Amino acid sequence: MLFPTTLVGSYPQPEWLIDRQKLAARFPPRVRAKELWRIAEPWREEAQDDATLLAIRAQEDAGLDIITDGEIRRESYSNRFATALEGIDIDNPGTALDRSGHPNPVPRIVGPIRRKHPVEVEDARFLRAHTTKPIKMTVPGPFTMSQQAQNDYYPSEEAAAMDYAAAVNEEIRDLCAAGADVVQLDEPYMQARPEKARQYGLRALNRALLGIAGTTAVHICFGYAAIIHQRPSGYSFLPELAGCSCHQVSVETAQSKLDCAVLAKLAGKRIMVGCLDLNDPTVETPETIVARIKRALPYVKPENAILAPDCGMKYLPRQVAFGKMASMVAAAKMLRAEFG
DSSP, X not given: OOSOBBOSSBOOOOTTTBOHHHHHTSOXXXXXOGGGXXXXXXXXXXXXXXXXXXXXXXXXXXXXXXXXXXXXXXXXXXHHHHTTEEEXXXXXXXXXXXXXXXXXXXXXXXXXXXXXXXXXXXXXXXHHHTOSSOBEEEEEOHHHHHHTSEESSSSSHHHHHHHHHHHHHHHHHHHHHTTOSEEEEEOTHHHHSHHHIIIIIHHHHHHHTTTOOSEEEEEOOSOOTTTOOXXXXXXXXXXXXXXXXXXXXXXXXXXXXXXXXXXXXXXXXXXXXEOOOTTXXXXXXXXXXXXXXXXXXXXXXXXXXXXXXXXXXXXXXXXXXXXXXXXXXXXXXXXXXXXX
């Protein structure tokens, strides 16, 4: 299919499930933030199942081609996985600077990082059981997790990143076995800390993808529109992903008005083109979205273009998120009619 549509990963969690005002008033949590949940522990999993079903149905009703679980069970994109690993002291967190430069409580590494058990596999099985469409699961990338931790064990950040990568690799294998058609690694800190990313980030990323037979993607972004309002017009780390073994690269172009010429350097990759501006509370017209995609097409073959939002849809009101998805689907139909 030309111009398939999907989410980056997240979808707005219902107000009855999570305190959205608290969520929006803080930086994304790196350690557990159970105070965000409105539902008490004995009933939380059932409530999360119900909310995940709503997210699946919303994506299907809007007409998306590749479905995610909306990351409904997560307090942030990374902390559900990062705090489930062996070698992490979650009761006595450390501190690290966020990409905005603010100190934030983070997992503290006190021993060898290992995956104790599958973390998101049951989430993938639930998603697979409740849609007939292709599905995508997302996992935090090893470089980003190494930057969102206080290292009190390893001789270097690189050593920590490589063990994170081994843990992620195990998770990806199990997610593919559970029915995930695409597994995406989220690596926003490659953009935020490009010098370190060039030193060892790509090596860690390729270790996480080593031997994976299924379709894999890497997402790299400027930060949530709800938190990071000013954006550069270009990435500080993106052409380097040509050396990554992933099949797809997810980028933001809408809010930043990205100079899409850089995408020519990722020839051979399919590109998830972020075409919904999540800093804009209005629903774009399909024509606006088509124009954004066409900015990329001189550098990305139509058969390699995937339509997706910019990053951070979870912060939008649900009705706005649905409207933007539906408009994106309408734009994809217009593009197929023109290029198909």
